[in-house]
Amino acid sequence: MSRLGRRVDRFFFRPTTSFDLGICRILFFLCVLIFNMPRNVESWGNVSRLFWRPVWLFKVFHLPLFTSAHLRIFVMAWGISLALSCVGLFTRASTIFALVMGTYLLGLPHNFGKVSHGDPILIFTMLIFAISRCGDGFSIDALIRKYRRKPKPRRSGEYTWPIRMAWIMLSIVFCAAGATKLIRSGTAWVTSDNLQMLLLQHYFTLTNPPTQIGLLIARHPMLCHVLAAMTIVVELSFPLSLFSRRLRRVLVPAAFFMQVGIGIAMGVYFTQFMISYLFWIPWRRIARFFRKWKVFRIARVGR
Amino acid sequence: MGQAVLPTDFEMTFARKCIVYGLLVVLLAGHGLDVVKSKEHWPFSPYPMYADLENTRSMRMTRMVGVTATRPPREVVFNAVYLRNSLSVWETGGQVRKAQVLTAAREFLANYNKQMKGIRKDRRLAAIRVYEYVWYLNPNRSKLGDPDEKHLLAVARSHQVSLPPKSSKKKIKPAPKVKRKKKKVTSAPA
Numbered sequence: 001m002s003r004l005g006r007r008v009d010r011f012f013f014r015p016t017t018s019f020d021l022g023i024c025r026i027l028f029f030l031c032v033l034i035f036n037m038p039r040n041v042e043s044w045g046n047v048s049r050l051f052w053r054p055v056w057l058f059k060v061f062h063l064p065l066f067t068s069a070h071l072r073i074f075v076m077a078w079g080i081s082l083a084l085s086c087v088g089l090f091t092r093a094s095t096i097f098a099l100v101m102g103t104y105l106l107g108l109p110h111n112f113g114k115v116s117h118g119d120p121i122l123i124f125t126m127l128i129f130a131i132s133r134c135g136d137g138f139s140i141d142a143l144i145r146k147y148r149r150k151p152k153p154r155r156s157g158e159y160t161w162p163i164r165m166a167w168i169m170l171s172i173v174f175c176a177a178g179a180t181k182l183i184r185s186g187t188a189w190v191t192s193d194n195l196q197m198l199l200l201q202h203y204f205t206l207t208n209p210p211t212q213i214g215l216l217i218a219r220h221p222m223l224c225h226v227l228a229a230m231t232i233v234v235e236l237s238f239p240l241s242l243f244s245r246r247l248r249r250v251l252v253p254a255a256f257f258m259q260v261g262i263g264i265a266m267g268v269y270f271t272q273f274m275i276s277y278l279f280w281i282p283w284r285r286i287a288r289f290f291r292k293w294k295v296f297r298i299a300r301v302g303r
Numbered sequence: 304m305g306q307a308v309l310p311t312d313f314e315m316t317f318a319r320k321c322i323v324y325g326l327l328v329v330l331l332a333g334h335g336l337d338v339v340k341s342k343e344h345w346p347f348s349p350y351p352m353y354a355d356l357e358n359t360r361s362m363r364m365t366r367m368v369g370v371t372a373t374r375p376p377r378e379v380v381f382n383a384v385y386l387r388n389s390l391s392v393w394e395t396g397g398q399v400r401k402a403q404v405l406t407a408a409r410e411f412l413a414n415y416n417k418q419m420k421g422i423r424k425d426r427r428l429a430a431i432r433v434y435e436y437v438w439y440l441n442p443n444r445s446k447l448g449d450p451d452e453k454h455l456l457a458v459a460r461s462h463q464v465s466l467p468p469k470s471s472k473k474k475i476k477p478a479p480k481v482k483r484k485k486k487k488v489t490s491a492p493a
Contacts, residue, residue: 012323013315046418048410050403051389055345103346110345112385120346124330131322157315161323165330172330176338177350183341185356197357200440205362205450219442 011242012164013157018137021159022088023283024166025134029086029098031275032122037079041105042071044112051112058111063104065111078105085129088139095134099126117173118272124169125276132162164242166279171239173273174255178235190232195224202266209267217265234258252280362438365390365456367408369415372429372461379428386411390433408433408459416461433457 045068052065066074078101084094103126106119135141136153146152181189188194199218203209217223234254241248256277263269333347341349367386369379390404408431416427436450 009320013320046414047385048407048414050407050410051385053389056343056347057345107345109385113388114384115343115345115348117348117350117352120348123346128326131326153313156313158313158319165323165326168327169330172334173350176334176348177352177354179338180341180349180351181354183338184351184354188356189354192356192358193360194356194358196442197360197440198353200442201357201362204440204444205364205436205438215442 012161014160015155015157016160017155017284018133018142018153018159019287020283021132021134021162022137022139022142024163024279025088025091025129026086026138027278028125028129028275029082031278032102032126033079033082033086035271035275036106036122037075039109041075041108042068044108045069045071047112053113054111055107055115057103057107063107065108071105071108074101074105077101088135088141091135091139091141092130095126095130099123099130102126118270121169121173121276122272125166128162128165128169133158134162163279166276167242170255170273170276170279171242174235174238178232178238181232181235190225190228193221193224195228196221199224199265202268209263209265211264214265214267231258248280252277360440362440363391364436364438364450365404366434366436367411368432368434369412369428370430370432372427376429378432381411404433405457405459408457412459412461427461429461431459433459 045066049065054063057063078098081094081098081101084090085098103123106123110116110119133153133156136159142152185194196218199214203212203214203218217227234251237247238251238255241251256274259270259273333344334349337344337347338349341351343349343351364387367381367390369381371377371379389407412428412431419426419428433456435454435456437452437454439451
């Protein structure tokens with residue numbers, strides 16, 4: 001195997017415990033459940049077929065628009081599968097079911113003329129979970145296995161690649177977004193009044209953002225140019241965080257705060273992306289820190 | 304001292320590794336092609352969030368507005384994104400598509416009244432108006448909300464729901480006029 005091949009193999013399949021993947025599974029499916037259940041998906045069943053403009057996936061697989069009564073049942077079934085995936089019961093089956101139902105239900109609103117770009121990342125992450133062995137740690141399945149005295153898996157590359165793939169997915173999203181801006185608009189995306197107009201459009205007409213920050217920024221054209229340039233730089237350089245730990249510490253928080261800033265200034269919330277940041281948190285290291293801290297506290301109290 | 308290495312219980316099989324690399328290829332190729340071709344194959348996407356230039360200092364938007372079956376009639380704005388987008392596309396897409404706006408408005412009205420029939424009769428609509436709103440974007444403007452221009456594009460009236468007759472409204476007696484004494488206006492000193 002070549003040197004590059006070995007490095008790629010090590011990136012994806014370096015043996016590790018199921019701790020991080022287990023935590024990510026619980027939090028991911030919990031967040032999807034919390035943020036997506038209040039969405040009134042069943043009401044799309046009442047919308048006139050005149051507005052129906054199917055996206056590629058729905059067109060290729062001839063997925064129809066079901067009635068509200070059917071959609072209500074689908075939403076309930078999806079909710080149950082998300083809950084089961086979260087607690088890790090029948091994990092393989094529940095994650096596959098969550099993926100199939102989630103693809104339909106999350107995709108449905110995009111067939112009415114407005115395609116938003118937050119949901120695909122959830123669908124691809126559910127696909128990653130459906131293929132992975134995410135039920136080996138922090139799950140009811142693991143407890144059942146323990147009860148039946150089956151051997152407990154320790155370290156494997158099976159627990160590394162899903163997290164790395166989620167990293168790659170977020171990198172693809174940011175890099176594609178940056179590249180598309182340059183392909184469609186060129187450097188004028190930074191040098192023109194583009195960002196100023198966007199901020200004003202959202203402030204006055206579209207979303208009614210929670211603060212006046214967008215309007216304040218729009219009043220300073222130079223600041224708009226700087227922010228636009230920073231956006232392009234962060235988006236295009238985000239994939240570098242896959243290779244360098246130092247850059248990861250800068251680029252991941254930068255992208256996170258950029259999206260929080262967009263929410264505050266423009267009233268556009270990238271909730272789905274926020275869920276994807278869970279995969280970048282070193283859960284095992286945090287747990288180790290708290291374990292040490294707990295030991296330290298007990299030792300102090302004992303003195 | 305090196306870190307203690309836990310026993311690796313299972314190695315990944317070649318087939319499993321192939322699945323993982325296959326998934327990677329699908330993700331990269333799917334998104335890569337969309338970026339290059341600048342086309343959307345949902346869930347693959349070039350992620351064109353705000354990628355197109357916004358240079359004009361005005362903003363146009365087509366909106367559907369319901370007219371309540373009350374006296375006086377009130378206008379209720381339907382601000383759903385799918386309505387806004389579909390109407391904008393149809394409105395700018397020539398005569399054939401403009402006819403679609405009216406059909407959509409009629410169907411929306413009938414559907415809305417049908418849903419409200421069992422729940423809130425007073426919320427039924429007598430008509431749907433389709434407007435084009437225009438805002439002039441100015442960073443020094445502080446007022447939110449109301450558009451600067453409003454053009455009526457289409458009206459769809461309901462056959463089932465109509466405005467209540469004027470006679471059904473209770474006449475309110477005008478309050479008796481009270482004669483006010485005129486105050487003497489004293490001129491201010493120059």
